[in-house]
Amino acid sequence: MTPRQVVGTPHGFIALxxxxxxxxxxxxxxxxxxxxxxxxxxxxxxxxGVVIVLAAAFLLGLWACQRAGDDLGVTDHGSIVxxxxxxxxxxxxxxxxxxxxxxxxxxxxxxxxIVKPWPVRKLERSLGGALGVIVDDxxxxxxxxxxxxxxxRFAAPWLG
Numbered sequence: 001m002t003p004r005q006v007v008g009t010p011h012g013f014i015a016l017x018x019x020x021x022x023x024x025x026x027x028x029x030x031x032x033x034x035x036x037x038x039x040x041x042x043x044x045x046x047x048x049g050v051v052i053v054l055a056a057a058f059l060l061g062l063w064a065c066q067r068a069g070d071d072l073g074v075t076d077h078g079s080i081v082x083x084x085x086x087x088x089x090x091x092x093x094x095x096x097x098x099x100x101x102x103x104x105x106x107x108x109x110x111x112x113x114i115v116k117p118w119p120v121r122k123l124e125r126s127l128g129g130a131l132g133v134i135v136d137d138x139x140x141x142x143x144x145x146x147x148x149x150x151x152x153r154f155a156a157p158w159l160g
Contacts, residue, residue, distance in 0.1 A: 001071045003079035014060060014082055015068035021079035031081025032110060035088035036102055042089060043097055050093070057086050058134060066130035076124075076133045083137035087113060090141030095152045100159055104151050108144035113137055 006012035007019055016022060023030035042053050061082045069075040091109045095101040112120065116136065120143070124136035 011067035014064035017081035021081040031084035035085040087137035087141035091144040112140040
């Protein structure tokens with residue numbers, strides 16, 4: 001199947017990030033951008049609500065990304081971007097949502113998702129399947145969370 005065919009299935013619609021994975025250039029970046037507005041729905045939840053949303057997104061992603069990868073014949077096809085959604089959400093957990101943290105968080109996540117510092121790349125390879133696809137972006141999200149939080153804390157006094 002092609003990505004355009006897969007996005008028409010329930011699992012494909014989720015795995016391909018509501019269609020953002022069909023972007024002709026940098027689908028991971030498109031998925032990361034589309035994930036940002038959802039934080040305005042997730043962030044106001046009490047901490048246990050955030051945990052439930054992230055756990056549900058993870059479990060839903062395991063199913064959707066595995067099925068979409070099977071349909072596409074490639075476990076981590078470039079059009080599968082649900083993992084970017086989860087990674088972006090993790091990135092922004094500890095900072096207020098404003099223009100500064102959204103920009104910093106976005107670039108920090110994209111950096112760590114692309115560079116894949118240890119153990120991110122190892123996780124992706126050793127776990128395999130949808131689990132590896134999602135967990136490596138979750139780990140990149142943790143790196144980006146730390147970077148974004150530190151940058152925000154340092155810059156906050158100058159931002160007003």
